[in-house]
Amino acid sequence: MDPVRRHYETYPYPERDPADEAKRLIEGSPSDPREIDHFLFRGRRDWSKPFRALVAGGGTGDGLIQLAARLAAAKVPADITYVDMSEASRAVAEARAAARGLTIRFETGDLVARAPELAAEGGPFDYIDCCGVLHHLPEPQAGFDALSAALSDEGGMGLMVYAPYGRTGVYPLQEAFQSLLADDAPEQKVARAKATLKSLPQTNWFLRNEHLSDHEQGDAGLYDLLLHDRDRPYTIEELCASLGAAGLGLVSVLEPVRYDPLQYLPDDPVLAERVKAMAPAARLGLGERLAGNIRTHVVYAARTARAGKAMAPLSPEARPRLRGVAPRALAVEAQKKGRLRIAFSGHRHALPLDKSLAPILARLDGRPLGAIAREGGMDWLLFAQKFGPAWRALTSANLLHCSERLP
Incomplete structure (x- = not known):
């Protein structure tokens, strides 16, 4: 097999x-x-x-x-x-x-x-x-x-x-385990890998990579991360x-x-x-x-x-749907701090959200952006200029999607 x-x-x-x-x-x-x-x-x-x-x-x-x-x-x-x-x-x-x-x-x-x-x-x-x-x-x-x-x-x-860099330490350890455990049954590999992890020196790069945790979430995770026979980042x-x-x-x-x-x-x-x-x-x-x-x-x-033309553009017809944050909560955060902080794998990114955008952010509930612009008394060009930086910030963090029909 x-x-x-x-x-x-x-x-x-x-x-x-x-x-x-x-x-x-x-x-x-x-x-x-x-x-x-x-x-x-x-x-x-x-x-x-x-x-x-x-x-x-x-x-x-x-x-x-x-x-x-x-x-x-x-x-x-x-x-x-x-x-x-x-x-x-x-x-x-x-x-x-x-x-x-x-x-x-x-x-x-x-x-x-x-x-x-x-x-x-x-x-x-x-x-x-x-x-x-x-x-x-x-x-x-x-x-x-x-x-x-x-x-x-x-x-x-x-x-x-x-990807290779965020998995620093994985590949040398995979090679080490392959040279040591290649002929063992899967269950034996897991047992010996667990024992080896406990005895590794603190200088080992795998132990120093704080972003790796699959091996701590069960035998399947450990095997997939460290004992895989084919893994090409x-x-x-x-x-x-x-x-x-x-x-x-x-x-x-x-x-x-x-x-x-x-x-x-x-x-x-x-x-x-x-x-x-x-x-x-x-x-x-x-x-x-x-x-x-x-x-x-x-x-x-x-x-x-x-x-290059598959993604939803900033347009009057676009229906924005926020992910993981409610419109009013986002508006409050913008009003208070002028930004939204979000962390990815240990690094915190600051997304700029101009405080004056709070009323617009509170309306990002699936209505077309053109309608939101009219409610705010703005023509489309002015709205796009004003809202554009927030659009780019929110989409860059995968917090805003557009879908005409999916609520």
Whole structure:
């Protein structure tokens, strides 16, 4: 058996209990439908029309269940297919779906082979989710190519791959464990890895990386982080290159503010001009290297021809939906402090929100921005000029999405 398949048959990941579906819905990025609408369909998709989605390498089902549950709640006519090579992982995902009464097609198989076949059988997919998978394939580019072949021309993808710098310490320790434990059974590997972690010197870079915690959350997390047989991280520039080779383009990283070099540089106009002159991928790469805490790249991608125009623009028709913060609470924070602080992996970013914007922020409840402008007695040009910096700040932290039909 392929060692990666054996891994996930023994330790389905992430570790989930289907009984927990009665208590919570695990949410995140990508694959929240409002987020999908914002980044891939300009916030204007007609969700009364059928939506065909593929969850490729769906594991125990986090992204799958979020997507299916949200679409079911919105009464979207969705056709969702799950594919994973692990029978054990599939069983967990199926049990979670059954607990929620969700209708999903489940398959066990190789996504490289099955994704194009499924598209040929039932038509290309409007959306593909592939998180935590491509970096584990024997030939990752074959995975990018297969997913691209399965995608509709007007569709898009939500992807996650591991990043190197925020996982500092992981890869030397993986190599050490491979040289020590390669011939052990999975359970023996886990036991010996746990004992070794307790005896490592404090000089070990893994122990010094405060942003790593999967190994503390169960055996499945430890195995996935430190005992994986195939784990190839991507810098953001490498990820952009692999997307390009598959005929895809980057729509957006999540969260853009984390990749902004100016967040980490001194207020120096010379440096600012140099950053401005960089190509987009190089600028993102500089931000990644300066930040040092980005463990994964979560991105939305689309066909190269439409990647630059897939995201919702600042427009009178845009219907803003805040995520994780209520409009009035945001308005109060802006009025008091003129900014909103938000932390990502130990670093706090300050999002500028002019105090005079408080009345506008309080109205970001799904009404079109044009209507909000009129309520404030402003024509569109004045409103866009005034609200533009807050729009950019909130979208850069993934706190604001636009969706015409999804509440």
